[in-house]
Amino acid sequence: MNFELNKDLLFLKEMIRDLMLEKVAARAAEIDATDEFPWDIKEVLAEHEIMAMPFAEEYGGTGGKLLPLVIALEEIAKVSGSVAMILGAQCFGSAAISMAGTENQKQRFLPGLASGEKLCAFALTEPNAGSDPAAIQSTAVCQGDKYVLNGTKRLITQGNLADVLTVFAKTVNEKSGDQKLSCFLVEKGTPGLNVRSLEEKIGLKGSPAAELFFDNMQVPAENLVGAEGAGLSIAVQVLEKMLPVAAAQGLGLAQGALDFAVQYARDRVQFGQPIGKFQAIQLMLADMEIKTQAARYLVYVAADKYDRKAHDRSKFLAMAKALATDVAVEVSDRAIQVLGGYGYIKDYPVERMYRDAKIQQMFISTNEIQRIVIARDLLGRDF
């Protein structure tokens, strides 16, 4: 049994670490301060084929496996949670096309997304539907060769920037009258697609979250993903695949906060010695390391299980997401404590890491939902 990454993945990790240190580290605080989407950094990710990582080779990607992707996300999030979200949103917004799109849809959309020239977004959440996608109120009515969509979406990462959005809305089956979710690809500039406002978030600044309003938005029928009424199944599959994406971002944030806290503990002198000499600090750092390493192994194992289609992957994906993102909040909180008052001001990066970490506990789906998935696996679905 070998729990080490193979040489290919270690090499990839090192390459992305070097790239982040050279091109992103110096911009991280500025992105947070300005809250502006970093187009220059998006270009760096595109140029180095990091944006291509979620995609299969036949569509211009590097393979689309989750394990290399989580390693990349971890290294990016160590430096900037907001920049990691650029790649995270690209995974999230394109997954439905990769998983359930027609060949024509894949050929139309995936190469532009893999090259990083185009951006995408996943538009599921609504004012009254988050963890419960069945409660979605947006509607799509078939009219000949098009669907007409009406409704509102909230908290849509990059919803205002995306060239293509994966949108979920309810359709009505003409024969049975049943209302079911369907999935549509909506291109930027579609009449009736309106960005109402951008949410004011406490963290992940520079990664916009938009409120969208569909006003008789006409979508060609050829942009329906999968069968009409298959939207819930597609959404569930996408959400499951995206759990390690959130987990890896949490892992990177935890490691970034830990690294900074360790360095600070070496350098900061109080009572005549570096604070790292005090056991109170040592114990905190040790706990941070224990939790971060445990999260790392679970995240890697979960991603690997997904890639291998292991039968028990669902529970591992849920556990990895819940653990890594909880650890991100806990470790970045402890990092602030290690820094004392300096941890609470923006001169140091750990408060940013804490703000960026918090959303990961809710991102994709909440950690409470993950625990329900895990409990059901333990007790049985019908318990």
Next chain:
Amino acid sequence: MQIMVCLKQILDPELPPRDFRLEQEEMTPVTEGVPMVMNSFDQNALEVALKLRENWVGATITAVTVGPESAEDVLRKALAVKVDQAVRVALEQDSRLSGGVVAALLAGAVKKLVPDLVICGRQAGDWDGSQVGLILAEELGWVSANLVTGVVPGSGGLVLRRELEEGYEMIEGTPPLVITVTNHESNVLRIAKVKDAMAAMRKKITLLEPAGLGIDLRGDAIELVGLEIPAKEADCELVEGEDGWEKAENLVKRLIDLKVL
């Protein structure tokens, strides 16, 4: 144009002093568990080679290192930025060779690989010997130029940009040629793309044995007789005084007492 670029794996010079340790009996730095990297001037040399290839249709680059199997990491890094082939002159783990012997091994590799241009970093950040490139030119009987920061094709061969104390100069050189490269903003080594990085691990590395190059490693004329980490002593003294003038006066007195002035 066949370009050979020489790359050395060294202990990471950014290693914090607390992690730098010596194997006293072997008189060698401890390399286990500490990061090993491509020498920074060799990174500049590699970038110079890559830029020249972009400007010279049909040019190829062979990356060569002299070292144990673990040194192949620097060749993988070179393959990730798309050198055409990689060659390792195979040494045992923990071999320690002087610059002269390494130059002789590289000269042997040159005779096998027959490049037109050999590019080396100006010195390595471990021993800072600054000898290999120029001794290699001597071994080969080739013209050499040092402190080069960039190379472009010229009408008669190559145009080299050399760093000088007051600025820089442009000189012409006709291959065969050995150059050593120094750092400049134009030759910071590029970072690989994901696909190339992942493919680099599966590319072939050719091995050359020292014996096959006609080099006897026992013939090293330089013997290392001692190696130690200098003891670092720091003493801090605060100079008192009512104001800046008095402090300055007291400082001068103290410096005279200490025979600094």
